Amino acid sequence: MPANLRRIMQTKSALAVALLALGAAAPAHANQWLVYTGGDRPNRTFTTIDEDFISPEFNSDTRFKVEATTVYEAPSAPDWSTANYHIDCKRKTLSIDMVQISPRTGALRRGPDVADHAPANVTEHQIITFGCDKGGKRAAQRASEREANNDPRNFIYMGPISLPKVVDAAWEKLWTDGKRPAYSSNVSIADQNAQVEKIMKEKQALVAQASAMAERSQRDADTIAASQKLRKDRLKREKEVAPALEEWIGRSEAELTSAWGPPTSRTKRGNLSALVYRRTHSESYDAQVGQVGKTAYMEKRENQFHCDVTLGFRGGVLEDYFTEGDRCQILWGPK
Numbered sequence: 001m002p003a004n005l006r007r008i009m010q011t012k013s014a015l016a017v018a019l020l021a022l023g024a025a026a027p028a029h030a031n032q033w034l035v036y037t038g039g040d041r042p043n044r045t046f047t048t049i050d051e052d053f054i055s056p057e058f059n060s061d062t063r064f065k066v067e068a069t070t071v072y073e074a075p076s077a078p079d080w081s082t083a084n085y086h087i088d089c090k091r092k093t094l095s096i097d098m099v100q101i102s103p104r105t106g107a108l109r110r111g112p113d114v115a116d117h118a119p120a121n122v123t124e125h126q127i128i129t130f131g132c133d134k135g136g137k138r139a140a141q142r143a144s145e146r147e148a149n150n151d152p153r154n155f156i157y158m159g160p161i162s163l164p165k166v167v168d169a170a171w172e173k174l175w176t177d178g179k180r181p182a183y184s185s186n187v188s189i190a191d192q193n194a195q196v197e198k199i200m201k202e203k204q205a206l207v208a209q210a211s212a213m214a215e216r217s218q219r220d221a222d223t224i225a226a227s228q229k230l231r232k233d234r235l236k237r238e239k240e241v242a243p244a245l246e247e248w249i250g251r252s253e254a255e256l257t258s259a260w261g262p263p264t265s266r267t268k269r270g271n272l273s274a275l276v277y278r279r280t281h282s283e284s285y286d287a288q289v290g291q292v293g294k295t296a297y298m299e300k301r302e303n304q305f306h307c308d309v310t311l312g313f314r315g316g317v318l319e320d321y322f323t324e325g326d327r328c329q330i331l332w333g334p335k
Contacts, residue, residue, distance in 0.1 A: 031146065032166055034156040035068070036126040041178060046071040046170040047123050048158065051142060054135050062089045064135035068127050069163055071170040075181040078103045080167050081111065085124075089132035093118055105184050108195060130155055162197065244332055245309065245321055253313050264308070273313045279331040280306045307331040 031051040039045050047070045057063035069082045084098040099111030119125040133153075134142060149157040158169065171180045248256055253273065257263070263275040283303045290297040307325035309332055311318055323332060 032158040032161055033130065034158055035130045036123045037170075037174060038122060039073070041175075042073050042075070043077075044073040044175060044178075045123065046073075046166075046174060047126070048166050049127065049130055051134060051146075054131060056135060057086065061136060063087065064089070064131045066127060066131040066135075069166055070123065071167050073170075073175055073178060075104070079181075079183070080163075082163070083111070085127050085131065086116075087128050087131040087135070088116070089128070089135070092128060094124060094128055104181055126153075126155075129153060164197075245323075248311075248318050249320070251318055253316050253318070256311065256318065271315045273316075275311045275313070276308055277311070278306055278308045278325075280304055281327045281331050305331075 032048045033051055034046070035049050036047040037045065047068055049066050049068045053065075053067040055065050057065060064087050066085050066087060067082060068085055069080060071080045072078055079102045081099060081101045083096050083100070086095045086097070088094065093116050095116040096114040099113070101109050101111045103109070119128055130153075137145075145151065146157045158166070161169070171178070253275070257275070260277060264278045265276045267274045281304070283305070284300055285303070286298045287301045288296050289299045305326040307323055307328040309321055309323050309328075312320045325331075
């Protein structure tokens, strides 16, 4: 096991208690998990993922987007940065965009995007592991894992805390042996935090909008798939028995029973009813039943087949049908 991961295990219990104590407020950011902390003083890092911002990429159950925050100890590094990580769980790769950097000497700025690549360090490896683990789980399962907070891969649930509180946690609960570098920007920390909260709320709105679009897209896809299946089933039925049965679509139950006679069985529920008719078909063949010398003794035998057609009526009008059995085309098809 890498030394940095061992370090997480050694501090996990005490750190988890301290982090959960930070979650009393109701912030814009919520359900933060510590996924990695490591490095040597004064170059340590502290990376969290907000579980609420994990979402599947469009039309995929193996690719997910997660939002991660990294806090930096080094005075020459930014105070913190956030980014969207687009994870491919099959290929074990990730790309990065929407990078926000908070330097200690100025206002927020955008960082460069990073193309798809294999994990370049332990932090990116942990981000992939966490995203692929949580991305496919339902809300109830995620909630139970937050409650248990004993993930064997050393992910620690921090609680519902905001991004500024995440940064504070690194210095107040973990890097207690160091001193937080001075903030020399002409933008106050309060203004910087207010800007962060504003960005988080905007992102929450975008996530909600994207989720609604994804749900609509999935419903549209389901509708199209169902329509295609109905069409495929219809073509199959038409090939087997049309036009003998198709011509009855839209006609009344009374018309059909007058022409066909009483059904084999009938069921009714409200304005829905179903009639089942059975037709049989016999095929004879010569079967050898014995032989004396060169003389073979044959006997006429018969195979019997049947096909049931179930007719579905709504309000007394034939809406659909399906067939089940053998030789349906012969029994119900064109004469």
